[in-house]
Amino acid sequence: MGKKSRRRDNKNTAAAPSTQRGQQRHHQQFDTVVSLLTGDALANPYVVKRDDFRRLPRWPNDGIEQERKKNLKGGPDSLGRIETDDPDTIAMTELLGGYPSKSPLCEIEPKGAWPPGFIRSLPFTFQHQVARQQSDLSSAKTHLIEAYKRKDSDVRGILEEINCMHCVYKGSCDESRFPDFQAILVPLFQKNLASDENIELLFGKVSFVRHLLLDVGSQLADPPPLNSPAWAVLSQYLYNPEMDAAPAPKSCAECGLVSEDSCSKCAGCKSVSYCSQDCQRKHWSIHKPDCLRAQGKKVSEKVAAKAQKEMEEREELERKRNDQKREQETKEFMEIFTSYAQEQPKLGGHWAHDCDGKRLQIYVPSEYADQIIGNIGKLFLDLRQVQILSLGMYPDGIDPNRYGYRGIEFVDPSNDAHILILFKRLFSNGGDVGLHIDGVFVVEKVVKGRAQWVLIPEPTASYASDDNRLAKLVKHLKLAKEKAKRVPQTVDLGIHNPGDPNLSMMATQFGKFVSVD
Numbered sequence: 001m002g003k004k005s006r007r008r009d010n011k012n013t014a015a016a017p018s019t020q021r022g023q024q025r026h027h028q029q030f031d032t033v034v035s036l037l038t039g040d041a042l043a044n045p046y047v048v049k050r051d052d053f054r055r056l057p058r059w060p061n062d063g064i065e066q067e068r069k070k071n072l073k074g075g076p077d078s079l080g081r082i083e084t085d086d087p088d089t090i091a092m093t094e095l096l097g098g099y100p101s102k103s104p105l106c107e108i109e110p111k112g113a114w115p116p117g118f119i120r121s122l123p124f125t126f127q128h129q130v131a132r133q134q135s136d137l138s139s140a141k142t143h144l145i146e147a148y149k150r151k152d153s154d155v156r157g158i159l160e161e162i163n164c165m166h167c168v169y170k171g172s173c174d175e176s177r178f179p180d181f182q183a184i185l186v187p188l189f190q191k192n193l194a195s196d197e198n199i200e201l202l203f204g205k206v207s208f209v210r211h212l213l214l215d216v217g218s219q220l221a222d223p224p225p226l227n228s229p230a231w232a233v234l235s236q237y238l239y240n241p242e243m244d245a246a247p248a249p250k251s252c253a254e255c256g257l258v259s260e261d262s263c264s265k266c267a268g269c270k271s272v273s274y275c276s277q278d279c280q281r282k283h284w285s286i287h288k289p290d291c292l293r294a295q296g297k298k299v300s301e302k303v304a305a306k307a308q309k310e311m312e313e314r315e316e317l318e319r320k321r322n323d324q325k326r327e328q329e330t331k332e333f334m335e336i337f338t339s340y341a342q343e344q345p346k347l348g349g350h351w352a353h354d355c356d357g358k359r360l361q362i363y364v365p366s367e368y369a370d371q372i373i374g375n376i377g378k379l380f381l382d383l384r385q386v387q388i389l390s391l392g393m394y395p396d397g398i399d400p401n402r403y404g405y406r407g408i409e410f411v412d413p414s415n416d417a418h419i420l421i422l423f424k425r426l427f428s429n430g431g432d433v434g435l436h437i438d439g440v441f442v443v444e445k446v447v448k449g450r451a452q453w454v455l456i457p458e459p460t461a462s463y464a465s466d467d468n469r470l471a472k473l474v475k476h477l478k479l480a481k482e483k484a485k486r487v488p489q490t491v492d493l494g495i496h497n498p499g500d501p502n503l504s505m506m507a508t509q510f511g512k513f514v515s516v517d
Contacts, residue, residue: 044194046217051120054091056127059210063130064095064123071098078492080450088120095123100393100496124218125498131211137181143204145172154201162187162239170247174271177247180237181209185216187239253287254279269294285310373408373421373437373473380474381481383410383419387497395420395441395494397453403438409495417484418443418493419477420453440476442484443493450492456480 045057058064071078079098084090086104093099100119101108108116147155148168159165164184171178184202188194194213199206206213224230250263252275257263263273266280269291274280289299289307370388377383391405398420407422420441444454459479463472487493 043192044189044217046194046213047189047221048217049222050124050218051117052221053095053120053123056123057214059206061130063126063128066130067123067126068095068097071096074449074490080448080492092119092123096126124214128211128214131207131214134207135211136205136208139205140181140203140208141171141175141178143208144168144202145175145178147202148172152201158188158193158198158202159184161193162191163241167247174250174265174273176251176253176272177249179247181212182216182234182237185209185212186220186234186237189216189220190239252276252279254283266291268292286314370406370408376470376473377408377410377477381477382413383477383481384413385409386411386418389420389422389495389497391496392498393494393496395453396447396450397444398422398439398441398455407438412481412484415484415486416489417481417486418451419480419484420495421477437473437476440480442480443487443491444485446487446491449490451487451494453494456483 045055048055048057056064067079079096079100081093082089082099082102082104084104086106088106089099089104092105100122105116105119108119144155145168148159149172156165159168162184164179164187167179167183185194188198194217196206199209199213203209219230219234224234249258249260250265250273251258252263253272254274257275259275262275266272266274266287271290271294272287274283286307289304292299292303374385377385386409389405389407389409391400391407394400394403394405403422404424405422407420410419410421411417412419422438422441424438440456441453442456443451445452456476456479458472458476462475462479467475
C-alpha cells in the first residue's frame with residue numbers, strides 16, 4: 001500500500017470515535033520527541049535548552065562574543081561583577097565578561113522580578129538576536145529551489161529521507177507554496193541530519209537559517225506541554241514515515257487570499273494562483289512578462305514596460321495610502337495631546353473581564369504616551385529624548401515590582417543629566433483614565449561605577465488651583481531637571497532596554513494564539 005492510500009485510509013477512519021485515537025496519537029508524538037532526546041539520539045549542538053548556557057553552540061561573532069568584549073572593556077551599558085563562590089554565577093560571568101544581577105544565581109528567588117531562568121537564558125537571547133540579524137530566508141529558499149531544479153543528488157537524497165520532496169517540488173513550481181522552514185528543519189533534527197554540511201547543501205549558508213536552528217533545537221531539547229499552542233505548532237512538523245510534509249497553502253497573487261480550495265493555478269505558467277477570474281484579470285498586466293518567460297516565450301518591450309508602469313502606479317497608490325494613514329495618526333495624536341492638556345482624556349470601550357467574570361475598565365497609558373511626553377519635554381524644558389523604554393532589567397534604585405517597564409529616557413543637553421519617566425503597568429486599577437506617569441527618576445549618586453536612581457516626588461505644594469495636567473507635568477519635570485546631576489559617560493546607568501517583543505497571530509488546531517518572539 002502506497003503513501004497516498006495510507007493517507008486516504010487514515011482520513012477515512014477519522015470518524016466520530018477518533019477523539020480518543022487522536023489523543024493517543026498526540027501522546028505518542030510527545031513521547032517520541034522526548035525519547036529522541038535521551039542518550040545520544042540527537043547529537044546536535046543546537047539541541048540544547050535555552051537556559052543551559054554552558055552547552056550553547058558557538059560561532060564567530062555569535063552575540064555572546066560581542067557582549068563579552070563590551071563588558072570586559074567597560075562602559076555605560078556594560079555588566080558588572082559580584083563576589084561569589086557559586087559555580088553557575090562564575091561560569092555566567094566568565095562567559096559574558098560580566099553578570100547582570102546583584103545576587104548570585106543560587107540566591108535568586110524563583111518568583112522574583114528576574115528569576116534564575118531569565119538570567120540563565122540571556123546568553124541564548126544574545127545569540128538569537130545576532131542570528132536573526134544575519135538570517136536570509138529568501139536566499140535560503142532560492143538556494144534550495146535551484147538545487148532541487150538542477151536535480152542535485154545530495155539535496156534530493158536528504159529531502160527524500162525526511163519526506164520533503166513533495167513540498168519542495170510544490171515550492172519549486174510556485175514559490176508562494178514553499179513550505180515553512182520548520183517543516184524541513186524539524187525532521188532533519190529528528191533524523192540526525194541537521195549537520196552544518198547538510199544545512200549548507202540545502203540552504204547555502206548556515207547563517208541564513210541559524211535563528212531557526214536555535215528555535216527548533218531548543219524546542220526539541222525542552223518540548224512544550226502536551227496540547228499547548230506551542231505543542232500544536234511543533235507537532236504538525238514532526239517526521240511521519242507515512243506522510244509527506246505539506247506545502248504552504250495556495251494564495252491569490254492579487255488579493256492575498258489564502259485558500260487551498262478557492263485558488264487555482266495560472267494555466268500558462270502554473271507558478272502563481274488566483275482566487276477568481278476577476279483577480280487574475282486585474283493582475284494580468286503585471287504577471288504577463290513572468291508568465292511568458294516561464295513558458296519560454298519572448299517578452300516584448302511594450303509588455304515589459306506596461307508591467308513596470310502598472311507596478312509603479314500600484315506602489316504610488318500604496319505610498320498615498322500610507323501618507324493618509326500617517327496624517328490620520330497625526331490627527332489622532334493632536335487630539336489626544338489636546339485632550340491631555342485640557343484634562344479630557346478618554347479611553348472609550350477599553351473593558352475586560354477578570355478571572356471571576358467581573359467586567360472591569362482597563363486603565364492603560366495612551367498609545368501616544370511616549371510621543372506626548374517627548375514633545376512636552378522638548379517644547380517646555382529643552383530636554384532631549386534619548387530613547388523609548390521597554391525595560392528588560394531595571395536600573396538600581398527602581399523597584400520592578402512597583403513601577404511599569406515602559407517609559408522615556410531624557411537627557412539635559414546643558415549638563416548631560418539623565419531623567420527617566422516610567423508609565424504605570426498595563427491593566428493597573430485606579431487613577432484617572434488616560435495617560436499615567438508612574439514615576440520620575442534622576443541619578444542620586446554613583447556607587448562603584450553604577451548609577452543609583454531616586455524617585456522625584458510630585459511638587460504638589462507648588463501646584464496652583466487652576467493648574468491642569470499639562471502644567472502639573474511641566475512643574476514635575478522642571479523639579480526633576482533641577483535635581484538631576486551630571487553623569488559621566490563612563491558610568492553604568494543600568495538601563496537594559498531590549499525593546500518590545502514581536503507579536504503575531506498564529507493559527508493552530510486549538511484556535512488562534514499570540515506568538516511572542
